[in-house]
Amino acid sequence: MEEDKCKEPLLKKKYYENCSGCKVEQLKETKRGLPIRELVSIWIVVLCTSLPISSLFPFLYFMIRDFHIAKREEDIGYYAGYVGSSFMLGRALTSVFWGIMADRYGRKPVIIFGTISVVIFNTLFGLSVNFWIAITTRFLLGSLNGLLGPIKAYATEIFRDEHQALGLSTVSTAWGIGLIIGPALGGFLAQPAEKYPNLFSKDSLFGKFPYFLPCLCISIFALVVTIATFWLPILAIPLLTSYSYIALLSGFSLALLINCASVMKNVLSVSIVTGLFLLQNRAVDQDQRGAANGIAMTAMSLFKAAGPAGGGAIFAWAQKRQDAVFFPGDQMVFFILNVVELIGVLMTFKPLLVPYRE
Template identity: 45%
Template sequence: MGMVNPTTCHKETVLGNFFFFFCWSAYMFGRAATSILWGMIADRYGRKPVIIIGTLAVVILNTLFGLSTKLWMAVFTRFILGLLCGILGPIKAYACEVCRPEHQSVGLSLITTSWGVGLVLGPAIGDFLAKPAEKYPKVFPEGSFFARFPYFLPCLCISICAGLAFITCWWLPETLHRHNVTNEEQNVVDRNEYLPDVDRTKSESEKSLIRNWPLMSSIIVYFLFSLHDMAYSEIFSLWAVSPKKFGGLSFSTKKVVLYPIVERISGHMIITRTVLSIPLLTSYPFIAKLSGVSQFLVLNCASVLKTAFSNAILTGLFIIQNNAVPQHQRGAANGIAMTSMSLFKAFGPAGGGAIFSWALKRISAPFLPGVHMVFFLLNVIEALGLLSTCRAFLRFPK
């Protein structure tokens, strides 16, 4: 039997991470550049056209991504996809508008649930269908089209799903109904139709999104939790595959896929759930000391609770953001939030990896050694998010 060269494996891993970082960052930078623009288009022409254009962009550019043979081609197609795929902001506005106020939390939590399902199923599809000529040589013989483009099959599968979504979108009812009135009258109509419990008086500050403090304060809180979630996602994967001597779990990459279990709940209890998340993160380094079934069960429970807490917080922030503005500004408001989140996700993998590498160099430090420092820093960000949810800072729409 041939021996595996560990140096070769390490190089392949580094190159794989390098490729992932550039493609992920290119998409996020593209989305950050145009999220506000797509939100403004959604406010002017409707949510449905933006959703249709975004799904069509996924169909075309994701297919081209699978046909890439050079790094620059892959990065370029991901960047253009980020520029053209302005779906998420208008989708949040759409979910808020098709639901009655008492059901908005359910509608918005479905968005985070769908995103979580995609994060679980997407890598599974990629792992199962990538390099089919190597995995299934009887079906995809050497020298075939799929041998030349080893990642085209999973991309094609995702594009087909996006194509079905593109067709379905044509039957979506439009929720933005423009009235033939002045801007002042339009504001009153929007509030009468969608925000029945707010003050009908339109102050000068409410006309500007930047001067709308309920909106901007909720977006700032969203900044912090987006930064925390992105860093947590990156650090969790690195911690799970790190050797036990460094405080990790020594899992294989296939085992790590089992742990992002999707468990989504909705709610507004922002402060309470943030407080609970802090001791939960503090317990993570001690989970590495367990083994076998007990470690499996405790880690799964902790992962489920962390996901549930995070998405309960985000759902509450989504509701505040959408209710802080009248309907005709909702797309732009969500666009601002998406821009901030995309920028954090563009830099998050590099930042999380740098923090984890630095922490491993101080494995014998007397204060917060190794991974204890990593989860302490995550808790610092979480604590800042907690402080920013105080009434003195985070203003709810009146």
């Protein structure tokens, strides 16, 4: 009997009845091996929320043109920037709220609500008939889709310590893949009556709403994810600089270099984001992770909201200075982006970034 008592841990965890966090901790203690099911669940949920963010950019210019809101062709970039920013603006205003809701009522309800919002408002965006409907549906999509912060907290909590980095890297990987697949879907499926007249007539639904098909496909995927969710348990600066010069190429060399540069940039971004996720989620207790991730999402969303609007304005301005001596045309756009990247690099040094100590 004395030997058995000696084998018991000196500080034994105490669990409470009807405590969701306690149930998660008990589940982690009993599980061994690689948590494949949980990894797949997180992957598809994050993919679901990242696809709508970037899928509109290949056809956004043509969508704004068809709305006939821009008086001049040069002004299309301004309006496109506002539509692109509206999603992140909405997310910036509500991320802390959704983080608090996730802490109070659980991660799962917030995640399910977020996927449902993708189904509804992404579909409505594809059916937009004017600029104001488009910007409103994108704003509501960003406001009501608050699952990214809770899913990061969930990824930290559901895995044992040895698998936490893998869980958070799954979030980053799925996010990056969504940002790659999204534009591909948008570009391939937009305006189907013009691209594939043998399959879609101009009098069909997809002929009357030329940007509905890519949104519909993403919404159907989000619906499947919603149903499945009920069963849940920086090298960056030189790469960015090269983009404006790569654009001077053509043909196979252009396609090869732009894809290689994009892959390298995404790999570096995923590595950085994963490290930041680990620092952020280990810096607070479990009952504060939803709110902490919500605050982080608010800050990120604010900058991403300003990005498309500011980028659209800078791009439109750059087109008017093609013959300038100092960084003409698009080179000025990438110069400004590199300045922002450099500021980010400087902020990784002490005393701005202090490593967390347990």
